[in-house]
Amino acid sequence: MQTPTLPRWRHRSAAIVTGFALVASIGITTQVAYASPSGTTTTKACATPWAPASSYSSNAVVSHQSVNYSAKWWTQNNVPGSDPWGPWTSQGTCGTVTDPTPTPTPTPTPTAVPTTTPTAVPTATPTTPPPTTPAAGTPWTSNPDEKCRPDGLYQTPGVNVPYCSVYDEAGRELLPNGLEQRVIGYFTSWRTGENGAPRYLASDIPWKKLSHINYAFAHIDKNNKVSVGAETPGNAATDLTWPGVAGAEMDPTLPYKGHLNQLKKFKKENPGVKTLVSVGGWAETGGYFAADGTRVGDGGFYTLTESQAKIDTFSDSAVEFIRKYGFSGVDIDYEYATSNSKAGNPDDFAISEPRRAVLFENYMKLMKTLREKLDKASVADGTYYQLTVAAPASGWLLRGMEAHQVVKYLDFVNMMSYDLHGAWNNFVGGNAALFDDGKDPELAAGGVYNAYKGIGYLNSDWAYHYFRGAMPAGRINLGVPFYTRGWTNVQGGTNGLYGSSVLADQNKCAPGTGPKAGGNSKCGDGAGGIDNLWHDSDPMGGELAAGANPIWHVLNLQKGVVGDYAASYGSPTGALKGTYTRHFDNVTKNEWWWNDTTKTFLSGDADQAIQAKADYVADKGLGGVMIWELAGDYEYNASKGQYEMGSTLVNRIHSTLSASKPYGATKANVKMPTKAIDLGVELKNFALGDNNYPINPEAHFTNNSKTTIPAGATITFDSATSDTGEMKEQSGWSITKDSSDHTGSNVGGLKGDFHTYTIKVPAGGIAPGATVSTKLAWTLPTSMISNFRVSIGSEQYALLTDYPRGVSVVEPSAGTGGGNGAGPVESCNGAVTWSAAAVYTGGAVVAHAGSSYKAKWWTQGEVPGSGAANAWGSPILCGK
Structure with a gap:
C-alpha cells in the first residue's frame, strides 16, 4: 500500500485555528441545517409553519425554512433560528431528507474465522435479565457481575454483562505486568520500514510494560463498516510480511498476515494485555485511504452518524471485526464531534461544517449503540469488550461538545492532552503542558485569564478536572506525546517559550489556518527540514512544516547528530546549524529544545516531563497514561552513536505506575446514599x-x-x-x-x-x-x-x-x-x-x-x- 501523502500520523487535540474564542465578544454564527449526500429518500414531517402573528407557548413546535423548532417559553413574532439566545430551539431538518442507502444491518459470518470465534450475537438474552426499571426495594440489577461494574458505567438493559472478566469487585480494571494504573500505547500501521525508514513492528512493542495497545487506525469504508482495507495486496494490516526480521515471523495458524497477525500472536503470549482497534484519527475521521494511497473524503463519522441504520451497520461490523482479529474492544477517535466551526481536518470542512448543529447529538447515538452491541457480544462470548475514545483536551473544542454526555458509555477516556499549541497560530507554547502558569500568550491574547478568574484551559490538569466532573479518576487517562511540535524564527520569549513566530507570507499558511481561515489569526512559521522529521505532506507531496519529530530524533539534535535515517524521511543530511539545548519549566512541566542560532523551538515529552506526568497520575489516582505513539520512544545505540526507537520512556512510566496505589474507582468524594x-x-x-x-x-x-x-x-x-x-x-x-x-x-x-x-x-x-x-x-x-x-x-x-x-x-x-x-x-x-x-x-x-x-x-x-x-x-x- 502506498504511503499516503495527506496528514495522518497524529491525533490533534487543539483547534486548527486559534482556539481562545471562549469570550462572549467573538460574535454570533447562524445555526445551519445540513444537506445529506445523495441516496435514498426519507421524510421527517415538518410541523405547522411558523406564523408571525401567532403566539406560541412553551414546548410548541413549528417549522420554518425546512427546520422544526420547539419553543422554550411564550413567544410571538420572533423568527425561529434568527436569535441563538431567543425562544426557539432547533429540532433538526424536516421535509425531504436524503440518506445514502444503508447496507443491511445483519452481521454476516466472517470468512476464514478461527473456529473458536463466535459468528453471530445470539438473539436470546440471559434467562434472568435485570429488569429495565427495578422494582422498589430491589437491587439496581440482578446481574451477578454487577459487583464488578465500574462506578458510573452505563448498564445495557436486560443484559447480564460479564464485568468480572475484566474488573474486580471494586470496579477497578484487572491489569497485567504488575501495574496499578494503565499504560496504553498507540501502535500505528505505517512504521513498516518502507523506503528504508526505521520500522516499528508488533515485535518492538514492550509487551511486558503495557496494559493496553491501540492499533491505529481502522476506518469507515464505503459500506459504513469498520475496515483496514484488508482486500488490498500488500496491506500492512493483513498481508504484509517482514522476512528475516527476528520476532516478526507470522503465526501460520491465522488466515491473515500483517500487523493483525503479529498483534494476535503476541497477545497469545501476553494474555493480560488488551488490544483495541482504534477507528478514525485526524485523516480518517471524515474519509479513508484508498488502495493507491489517495484519500477518499466521503464523510466518515460525519455522515455515518446521520442515520441509525448506518450506525447499526457500523456497530455490528465493529463486533465482527474484533471477533475476527482477536481484539479486546473498540477505541473511537472521532476528530471532532463539536459544534465549533473550523474544528478538525480542513479537508473535511465541506462535509463537517454544514453538520455542526447535529454532530454531538449523533455522536451520542453512536456511542450508545456501540456500548449496547458490545455488551451483548460480551455476554455471547463470555468475555467483556471495552469501549473507549480519544477525547480532546482543549477547552475550545470541549465547549462545542455540550457536557460530554457520552462518558457513561465508556470504560475510560484517553485525553489527547497534547497538540495544545502548534504552528497553526503564532503563539509559541508547549505541546503538552501539565499545568497552567497564568502566562500562556494565546489565552492572554483572547482575554481568557481576565474572563475566567485566572483559569487557563490549555493544560492536562484542566482537562483531567473537566472529565473528573462526570467520571471516577480511574476512568480517565492522561495523554502524553512521544513527539514534538515547533516553530522557527521565534521572536522573544524565554529560550523561545511564549515567544511569537509568524509566517512571513500569510498567503502560504497551511489549509485551515491563517487569514484565509477567517478571523484575525495568523499562522506560525512551523519548523521544517531537519527539525520536522515526521512531517506530513500536502496533496502535492510538499512538506507541511510543524516541528514534528520523534523524541529519539530531537535527542540526536541535542547531541549534535543528524542520524543515519534522515535521508529515508526526505530530510536534510548536512551539518546542523547551531546547537539545541534542552529546557524544563518547573511550573508547567513543559519540556523543550531551543536552537538560538536558527531561533527554533521544539516541544515534546522526554524524561523530565514524562516523570512529572507519571507522578501526577499516581498521586491523583488517574486511570493511567496514554501514549501517542510508541514509535517515538527512544534508546541509545552506542555502536552507531545515535538515539533510535526504544522503550526508555515506557520503562519509566511502568516503574512509576507499578509502584503506585490503585486508581480512584468512585465518582463522588463523599459517601453516597445506598x-x-x-x-x-x-x-x-x-x-x-x-x-x-x-x-x-x-x-x-x-x-x-x-x-x-x-x-x-x-x-x-x-x-x-x-x-x-x-x-x-x-x-x-x-x-x-x-x-x-x-x-x-x-x-x-x-x-x-x-x-x-x-x-x-x-x-x-x-x-x-x-x-x-x-x-x-x-x-x-x-x-x-x-x-x-x-x-x-x-x-x-x-x-x-x-x-x-x-x-x-x-x-x-x-x-x-x-x-x-x-x-x-x-x-x-x-x-x-x-x-x-x-x-x-x-x-x-x-x-x-x-x-x-x-x-x-x-x-x-x-x-x-x-x-x-x-x-x-x-x-x-x-x-x-
Missing part, C-alpha cells in the same frame, strides 16, 4: 459553537417512579472545577453553592475536583411520569453534572441516572421536602395544593378544587381551570 430513586436527569438544548457562552442548557428532571417528588425537596450535585464555580439557575428554583474544592487561578494546578450546588424542587413538585426543567448557566466547560443526592424530609437518595454501584431502588418518601409555602400535599393524584404566590414551571402538577392540573409553561397567580387559554392543562379529577 438507596436510589429513578429520577432521570438530562442536560439539553445547548447553544451551538461560539454562541455557547455562557454555557446555558436546560436541566430536565423526569420522575420515573410512582411517587411525587414534593415541592421543597432538594437536589444536590457536583460540577467540575474546570469551571469557575459560579453556576446560576434561571427559572426560580433557587440555587446555592454548598462548597468548592477550588477557588482562584489554576497556576500549578486545580486543587480539588468539585463545586457542589443545591437546587430546590419548585411548587407543584415532580409528579410520576412528569418532566420539569430549569435553566443552568456556567462559563468554562464542564462535563456532565453528577453525584446527585435528593433530600426529602429526613431521607436522602442517590439517583439511577448516575449509574451508581451497590444501591437498592426505592420509591421516594412522601415527605414534604422542607416545604416552600405552597401548602400541604393534597390527596389528589399525589399533587400539592396550588398557591397564588408560588412560581410554577412547565410540567409542574398542582391540586385545586378537586382536580389536578399540569402547567404548560412558567406561571404565577393564574388560577387552574379559570380559562381555556391560561397556563394550566385540562383538569384530572382526584383519584383518576
Whole structure:
C-alpha cells in the first residue's frame, strides 16, 4: 500500500485555528441545517409553519425554512433560528431528507474465522435479565457481575454483562505486568520500514510494560463498516510480511498476515494485555485511504452518524471485526464531534461544517449503540469488550461538545492532552503542558485569564478536572506525546517559550489556518527540514512544516547528530546549524529544545516531563497514561552513536505506575446514599459553537417512579472545577453553592475536583411520569453534572441516572421536602395544593378544587381551570 501523502500520523487535540474564542465578544454564527449526500429518500414531517402573528407557548413546535423548532417559553413574532439566545430551539431538518442507502444491518459470518470465534450475537438474552426499571426495594440489577461494574458505567438493559472478566469487585480494571494504573500505547500501521525508514513492528512493542495497545487506525469504508482495507495486496494490516526480521515471523495458524497477525500472536503470549482497534484519527475521521494511497473524503463519522441504520451497520461490523482479529474492544477517535466551526481536518470542512448543529447529538447515538452491541457480544462470548475514545483536551473544542454526555458509555477516556499549541497560530507554547502558569500568550491574547478568574484551559490538569466532573479518576487517562511540535524564527520569549513566530507570507499558511481561515489569526512559521522529521505532506507531496519529530530524533539534535535515517524521511543530511539545548519549566512541566542560532523551538515529552506526568497520575489516582505513539520512544545505540526507537520512556512510566496505589474507582468524594430513586436527569438544548457562552442548557428532571417528588425537596450535585464555580439557575428554583474544592487561578494546578450546588424542587413538585426543567448557566466547560443526592424530609437518595454501584431502588418518601409555602400535599393524584404566590414551571402538577392540573409553561397567580387559554392543562379529577 502506498504511503499516503495527506496528514495522518497524529491525533490533534487543539483547534486548527486559534482556539481562545471562549469570550462572549467573538460574535454570533447562524445555526445551519445540513444537506445529506445523495441516496435514498426519507421524510421527517415538518410541523405547522411558523406564523408571525401567532403566539406560541412553551414546548410548541413549528417549522420554518425546512427546520422544526420547539419553543422554550411564550413567544410571538420572533423568527425561529434568527436569535441563538431567543425562544426557539432547533429540532433538526424536516421535509425531504436524503440518506445514502444503508447496507443491511445483519452481521454476516466472517470468512476464514478461527473456529473458536463466535459468528453471530445470539438473539436470546440471559434467562434472568435485570429488569429495565427495578422494582422498589430491589437491587439496581440482578446481574451477578454487577459487583464488578465500574462506578458510573452505563448498564445495557436486560443484559447480564460479564464485568468480572475484566474488573474486580471494586470496579477497578484487572491489569497485567504488575501495574496499578494503565499504560496504553498507540501502535500505528505505517512504521513498516518502507523506503528504508526505521520500522516499528508488533515485535518492538514492550509487551511486558503495557496494559493496553491501540492499533491505529481502522476506518469507515464505503459500506459504513469498520475496515483496514484488508482486500488490498500488500496491506500492512493483513498481508504484509517482514522476512528475516527476528520476532516478526507470522503465526501460520491465522488466515491473515500483517500487523493483525503479529498483534494476535503476541497477545497469545501476553494474555493480560488488551488490544483495541482504534477507528478514525485526524485523516480518517471524515474519509479513508484508498488502495493507491489517495484519500477518499466521503464523510466518515460525519455522515455515518446521520442515520441509525448506518450506525447499526457500523456497530455490528465493529463486533465482527474484533471477533475476527482477536481484539479486546473498540477505541473511537472521532476528530471532532463539536459544534465549533473550523474544528478538525480542513479537508473535511465541506462535509463537517454544514453538520455542526447535529454532530454531538449523533455522536451520542453512536456511542450508545456501540456500548449496547458490545455488551451483548460480551455476554455471547463470555468475555467483556471495552469501549473507549480519544477525547480532546482543549477547552475550545470541549465547549462545542455540550457536557460530554457520552462518558457513561465508556470504560475510560484517553485525553489527547497534547497538540495544545502548534504552528497553526503564532503563539509559541508547549505541546503538552501539565499545568497552567497564568502566562500562556494565546489565552492572554483572547482575554481568557481576565474572563475566567485566572483559569487557563490549555493544560492536562484542566482537562483531567473537566472529565473528573462526570467520571471516577480511574476512568480517565492522561495523554502524553512521544513527539514534538515547533516553530522557527521565534521572536522573544524565554529560550523561545511564549515567544511569537509568524509566517512571513500569510498567503502560504497551511489549509485551515491563517487569514484565509477567517478571523484575525495568523499562522506560525512551523519548523521544517531537519527539525520536522515526521512531517506530513500536502496533496502535492510538499512538506507541511510543524516541528514534528520523534523524541529519539530531537535527542540526536541535542547531541549534535543528524542520524543515519534522515535521508529515508526526505530530510536534510548536512551539518546542523547551531546547537539545541534542552529546557524544563518547573511550573508547567513543559519540556523543550531551543536552537538560538536558527531561533527554533521544539516541544515534546522526554524524561523530565514524562516523570512529572507519571507522578501526577499516581498521586491523583488517574486511570493511567496514554501514549501517542510508541514509535517515538527512544534508546541509545552506542555502536552507531545515535538515539533510535526504544522503550526508555515506557520503562519509566511502568516503574512509576507499578509502584503506585490503585486508581480512584468512585465518582463522588463523599459517601453516597445506598438507596436510589429513578429520577432521570438530562442536560439539553445547548447553544451551538461560539454562541455557547455562557454555557446555558436546560436541566430536565423526569420522575420515573410512582411517587411525587414534593415541592421543597432538594437536589444536590457536583460540577467540575474546570469551571469557575459560579453556576446560576434561571427559572426560580433557587440555587446555592454548598462548597468548592477550588477557588482562584489554576497556576500549578486545580486543587480539588468539585463545586457542589443545591437546587430546590419548585411548587407543584415532580409528579410520576412528569418532566420539569430549569435553566443552568456556567462559563468554562464542564462535563456532565453528577453525584446527585435528593433530600426529602429526613431521607436522602442517590439517583439511577448516575449509574451508581451497590444501591437498592426505592420509591421516594412522601415527605414534604422542607416545604416552600405552597401548602400541604393534597390527596389528589399525589399533587400539592396550588398557591397564588408560588412560581410554577412547565410540567409542574398542582391540586385545586378537586382536580389536578399540569402547567404548560412558567406561571404565577393564574388560577387552574379559570380559562381555556391560561397556563394550566385540562383538569384530572382526584383519584383518576
